[in-house]
Amino acid sequence: MPTLLQSIEELINNITVTDRQEDNIRQSLSNIETHLKDKENNLNIERTFTNGSYERDTIIRPLNDIDMFAVLKFEDWKDEYGILPNPQVVLTKIKNYLNDLNDYKGLVKQDRPCVTIELSDKNFDILPSFPVNGGGYHIPNYDLTGWNYSFPEQLTTDLDYTHKLRNYKLKPTIKAIKYWNRESGKLIPSYHIEEVAINIFKATNFTNYEESIRLWFNNAEYHLQALKLNSNDEYNEVIKSIKRDRDRLNDAKKKYDEGKEGTSMMIWKGIFGKEFPTVDQEEAKDFSKSLSEGSLKYSSSAGLSTAAGKTLSSSKGFYSGDTQN
Numbered sequence: 331m332p333t334l335l336q337s338i339e340e341l342i343n344n345i346t347v348t349d350r351q352e353d354n355i356r357q358s359l360s361n362i363e364t365h366l367k368d369k370e371n372n373l374n375i376e377r378t379f380t381n382g383s384y385e386r387d388t389i390i391r392p393l394n395d396i397d398m399f400a401v402l403k404f405e406d407w408k409d410e411y412g413i414l415p416n417p418q419v420v421l422t423k424i425k426n427y428l429n430d431l432n433d434y435k436g437l438v439k440q441d442r443p444c445v446t447i448e449l450s451d452k453n454f455d456i457l458p459s460f461p462v463n464g465g466g467y468h469i470p471n472y473d474l475t476g477w478n479y480s481f482p483e484q485l486t487t488d489l490d491y492t493h494k495l496r497n498y499k500l501k502p503t504i505k506a507i508k509y510w511n512r513e514s515g516k517l518i519p520s521y522h523i524e525e526v527a528i529n530i531f532k533a534t535n536f537t538n539y540e541e542s543i544r545l546w547f548n549n550a551e552y553h554l555q556a557l558k559l560n561s562n563d564e565y566n567e568v569i570k571s572i573k574r575d576r577d578r579l580n581d582a583k584k585k586y587d588e589g590k591e592g593t594s595m596m597i598w599k600g601i602f603g604k605e606f607p608t609v610d611q612e613e614a615k616d617f618s619k620s621l622s623e624g625s626l627k628y629s630s631s632a633g634l635s636t637a638a639g640k641t642l643s644s645s646k647g648f649y650s651g652d653t654q655n
Contacts (some may be wrong), residue, residue: 332556332607334481334540334586334591334595334598335497335539335540335592336540337596337598337606337607338539338587338596338606339539339542340606340607341506341509341602341605341606341607342502342505342506342539344605345391345505345509345605346390346391346502346505347389347390347391347393348391348650350643351391351393354451355384355396355452356592358449358452358454359380359396359398359454359514359586362398362447362454362456363378363398364426365427365431365433366378366400366424366456368476371427373400373402373424374403374406374425375400375401375403375405375428376398376400376401376402376403376461378399378401378402379398379399379401380397380398381397381398381399381457381482381486382395382396382397382455382520382521382573383395383397383508383520384396384397385397385486386485386486386489386490386501386607388489388505388524389509390505390512392506392589393452394451394452395446395452395453395454395455396453396454396455397444397455397457398454398455398456398457399457399459399467399482400456400457400458400459401459401460401467402458402459402460403421404460404461405539405631407420408462413428414456414460414468414477416474416475416476416635417443417458417470417471417474417475417476418474419440420446420470420515421440421443421444421470421474422440422597423441423460424445424458424647425438425445428445428456433606434447437449441455442468442470443457443469443471443472443474444456444457444475444639445458445620446452451617457469457470458470459480462479463593464483465481465483466479466480467480467481467482468480468481469573472635483523485524485525485528485578488528488641489524489527489528492528492531492532494529495531495532496535496542499536499539499542500527500531500542501640502528502533502539503527503539503543503546504523504524506539506543507523507527507543507546507604508520508523508623509602509605509641510601510602511523511538512573513602514571516573517564517567518554518558518568519557519558519561519583522554522558523557524551525553526546527546527548529553530545530549530550530553531545534549540583540586542582543579544576544579544580547572547575547576547579547612548576548579548580549573550572550576551569554568554569554572554646556613565583576599578600578601579597579598579601579645581596581597582594582595582597586595596649598601609633625632
């Protein structure tokens with residue numbers, strides 16, 4: 331039977347984008363970019379770049395939205411007074427152009443403040459933007475009444491720094507949290523999960539994914555910003571959900587430390603759902619019997635087994651009766 335730590339790594343592997351999906355995403359992005367930068371379309375797009383979870387390597391499957399900035403030429407869009415048009419004007423022009431192409435006909439809609447191409451297995455969100463002198467971009471505000479300042483590269487820079495600081499284990503941790511968030515009804519904006527993780531782990535180290543995920547839940551409520559959610563009611567619901575699963579993860583750690591690894595894994599399964607490896611109770615019983623007889627072994631590569639590794643000291647077993655604790 332795999333160990334708890336191996337099962338958490340399997341969860342992360344199960345939700346990580348495959349190489350084939352990566353290739354498919356790159357091909358789609360290249361095709362979209364070619365159309366957007368076509369000089370005959372009168373969109374006056376200077377360049378494009380990806381942002382969001384895909385760019386920062388925290389995207390999970392099944393795939394959802396992939397963000398692309400379309401950087402427009404300010405001089406070609408401003409009026410005679412140097413004022414930009416209303417965001418809706420820009421979004422409508424981009425949407426109409428893409429919807430007229432054979433590649434995307436009937437697949438394009440506006441999903442404020444973006445234009446979204448809905449392909450069979452993923453969506454691409456195209457965000458119009460204008461470069462700002464000194465760095466950053468103007469992007470449409472949510473109400474489409476004007477343009478807000480944004481500096482999207484900063485989050486990528488901060489995440490890459492903290493990921494390296496934590497031995498390149500932060501991004502897989504974030505993927506697990508994002509999967510929990512998705513299974514819980516997408517309570518927290520994806521980027522804010524990353525911001526919270528950066529704030530926590532710039533100052534806090536960890537040794538494995540069990541610890542890092544548990545630390546996120548133990549500290550998230552102190553870093554979540556109510557303004558990043560749609561309402562105070564949503565914020566309160568998020569805090570409630572985090573505290574609930576924080577307590578469950580802490581209970582799982584207690585059971586794990588007591589030698590009740592089977593119970594600990596079942597708690598994790600209850601929190602993370604279908605992509606967390608199923609705990610085989612019959613196998614757990616067999617291992618419990620082997621542990622009682624002194625024939626259970628452990629190795630870092632194979633986990634628990636009766637065939638290879640270092641023999642564990644015999645005990646009553648970790649399965650018998652502990653599912654009720």
